[in-house]
Amino acid sequence: MNVALKAISIGDVKSLKQNDKIVSSAIQKSTIASANVTLLGLEGDAQADLKNHGGPDKAICAYFFDHYSFWEEKLDKSLSFSAFGENVTLQGTTEKEIRIGDIFKVNDVLMQVSQPRQPCFKLGLKHGQPQMPVWVRETGYTGFYFRVLQEGTFTMDHSFERVETNPTYPTLAQANELMYSAHPNKEAIKEIIEINELSESWKKQFKKRLNK
Structure with a gap:
């Protein structure tokens, strides 16, 4: 699988207005021509909420132009x-085709799919639509996160080549279904928790689902 790269984007922490409050976010990003990639993401990109964003498991956020x-x-x-x-806008596939643990090569960079993206209220602020995070979850059009396995650089001239996949692992769409379904398959949740490549934060959330 080769996936086209439509845009590379980074952003600084800026202020967003939430009713009569001001919150900090780096959701407003600008496109760049090339990226220097570290284990913590694209050089020059920032996160305002380090508890819920960023870190090795959520180094690079990807979304589908589709x-x-x-x-x-x-x-x-x-x-x-x-x-x-x-951070990267991709074209030519969706959550239905990409699996947890998939490894992609972009020039000399290796990245691994770690979890679907969970949109927060700041996405609603960006678009002036409070329901936006709910709509994203309901549609399953969530995008996802990469962890970086090998640092390097890539430019807009490069495509994302999937070099490793495990057909027994769930797709991003299936992982979303397990996370948000009103009546989740508990056996399937037990299986996904055992996947080493799944992010630690999603493992914790799935364990909570099992205990409900």
Whole structure:
């Protein structure tokens, strides 16, 4: 599988207005032509909430350009790249084809899929639509996170090549279904918890689901 790279984006921490409050976020990003990639993400990219964003398991946020037309119709507006605060905007596949643990090579960089993205209220602030995080979960159009296995650089001239996949592992869409279903398959949850490549934060959340 080769996936086209549509945009690379990074951002600084800025202020967003939430009613009468001001919150900090780096969800507003600008496109760049090339990326220096470290174990913690793209050089020059920032996170305001280090508890819920960033870290080795969530080093790089990816979203699918294939979903942009749906959201443009839903929101009744045009969307520019990094509309979902993603670092890389990809085209040619979706959550239904990519699996937990998949490894992608981009030039000399190796990245591994660690978990689906869980949108927070700041995505709603970015688009002026409080329901946006709920809509993202309901559609399953979540995007996902990479962990970095090998540092390096890539540019807009490079594509994402999947070099390793385990067909027994769940797709991102299946992982989302397990996380958000009102009646989850508990045996499937027990199985996904045992996947080493799944992020620690998702393992903790799945364990909580089992105990409900």
